[in-house]
Every structure is written in C-alpha cells, then in structure tokens.
Amino acid sequence: MKRFVYINDDSCRYSYCDNRISNTKYTLWNFLPKNLWEQFRRFMNQYFLLIACLQLWSRITPVSPATTWGPLIIIFIVSASKEAWDDYNRYLSDKKANERKIWLVKDGVRIQIKAQEVHVGDLVWLHENDEIPCDLVLIGTSDRQGICYVETAALDGETDLKTRTIPPISANLSVEQLGKVKGVIECPNPDNDIRRFDANMRLFLPIIDNEKSPLTINNTLLQSCYLRYTEWACGVAVYTGNETKSGISRGAAEPKFTAADQWYLMYPMEVEGPWYDFLIIPLRFELLCSIMIPISIKVCLQFESLLTLPVFVVLFGFGLQLLSQNLAVAKVSISKI
Secondary structure (H helix, E strand, C coil), X not given: CEEEEEECXXXXXXXXXXXXXXXXXXXXXXXXXXXXXXXXXXXXXXXHHHHHHHCCCCCCCCCCCHHHHHHHHHHHHHHXXXXXXXXXXXXXXXXXXXXXXXEEEECCEEEEEEHHHCCCCCEEEEECCCECCCEEEEEEECCCCCEEEEECHHHHCCCCEEEEECCHHHCCCCHHHHHHCCXXXXXXXXXXXXXXXCEEEEECCCCCCCCEEEECHHHEECCCCEEECCXXXXXXXXXXXXXXXXXXXXXXXXXXXXXXXXXXHHCCCCCCCCCHHHHHHHHHHHHHHHHHCCHHHHHHHHHHHHHHHHHHHHHHHHHHHHHHHHHHHXXXXXXXX
C-alpha cells in the first residue's frame, strides 16, 4: 500500500493523523477496569483472590476474611498508585514534546506553531540542534552541497553523526522557492524499519514538472533525531505522531511480569497423553499436599530421639547408682540390728 503526500497543500492536510504523541496507557475512564485486568493477569494475584473468596464461606474458613482481604486490597491500591504515577509522568513527557515550538513554512512565510499541530505535507523548518518533530523528507539545507548532519543516538543508539542529502530534484531550489514548493511524494505506509525508505517525489510547476526523483533513507530526517552542524534544514512531513518510525517502534507500554509472577509457567497444563490425568495430576497433587506435613517434622523427631537417648542413659545410670547406694545402706543397717 502507498500513501500520497501532497506538499504544502491545505486541502489534503488533514488526510492523516496530526503530530500529537501519546505514550500513556490509561485514561480517566478506563484506568480502573484496565488496571484491575492487568493486575489479575498475574497468577499470584489470582491465587490470593481465590483464597480471599474462599474465606468468605464461613463454614470452611478457620480465620477472618479480613486477614487476606485487607493485605490484598492494600497491594492493589499500591500497585494502582504506582501505575497511575508512571502514566502521569508519561503524560507530562508527551505534553512537553507536543507543546514544543517549531517553525513551519506557509506560502513562503515562516510561522511558529506547536509540534502537535504539524500535519502530513507541511514544510518544517529546522535550525541547528533542533529535535526533529516528525519523519521528514529533506528538500533543502544551508549547505551548498545539499547535505546535513543528524544525531540518531535516540533512535538506534549510534553516537556517530549520519549524513543526509537532499534529492537531486530539489538541489537547485532557492530559499524563496522552498517556501512555495508544491508537489507529491509517493511513499509506503508507516512502518518501523529505520534503515529503509523506498519512495519517489515529483514537484509541480512552476518549479519543475513530470520528473520523478527516487528517495531513500538517506533523504529523510527521522523523529527523535537532532540536527547537528547545519545552520538550517527544510523537510516535508511524511509520517506524524505515533505513525512515525520511532512511534511505531515504541508501541504501547506493556505491563512487566517478574519471575515470581510467571513461576507457574514451569508447569505446563496442556494434555500430553492419556496417562496425564491418571498419573501426572495425582502425583502433582501429592507433592502439593506434602507441604501440609513438612519434612521438618521428621527432622525434629529424629533430633529428639538422638538427644533423648543419651539423657535417658545418664538418668538411668544415675538411678541405678542411687539404688545401689540405698541397698548398701540397707544392708549395713540390717547387720547392725
């Protein structure tokens, strides 16, 4: 599938999404149900919820349900509060990026707008050290050779500066012509491949007509990169908002599961044969029930027997000694009589 980006054309400006970035997971309306769903995806929470529900049955529970419901509710509140705080920080970060001021070129006039107000087809004017607000096709720079330098560390982790060049079709455009340029860019639908961009561009009269120029990734400026060692650069927005290559790569924030939450995955429950229900399940149940009579009881009894025997021998010997002494005293008394 292809998308057609009409350069500096207000009639097609709203055909695609704007440049608003959103990395939040929740809204005020879906926070409670969505957060509860994520928490109950954890096996340990499911287990303790089952125990808490069983304790509501007064005929089988030996303890008060509050002993489980209280800690469980506290755990849920703490987890939900942490998720809400993290999501609020993401909202603040998005707001800062969306409200950042950038320069746009409209009918040869540069105007300053918020980054979230950029649309596909707009001409974005960048200055040195500016962060690139969306994915652009480079059509002009301050360099006579038509090159500029970008820092892509935030995108691919590489600290070396990359060189980007303007396509040959716009090599001879003046600054005045850049502000009034019209044309169309035929490019693929958004994807997350930061090393490939196969497209072509055609400019309309009075500048040039009926001549297509191929575009590659070397003709693009991608979102989250920075313009370096170049006084200015001008580009056409082709992907905006969460449809940029960086936005697609980020994706939605997923809940994190610890090893303790996933320990049960070590014991798959799928059926592995006709003997599974008659052998594996009973033996596994036997192992689970073994904790009711722990092996520590056997250890304690063994130590008790080991400690009791010497004490018994000592006491028995002491008793025999007392008995022999008493018998000796009795014999002496009888002989005197």
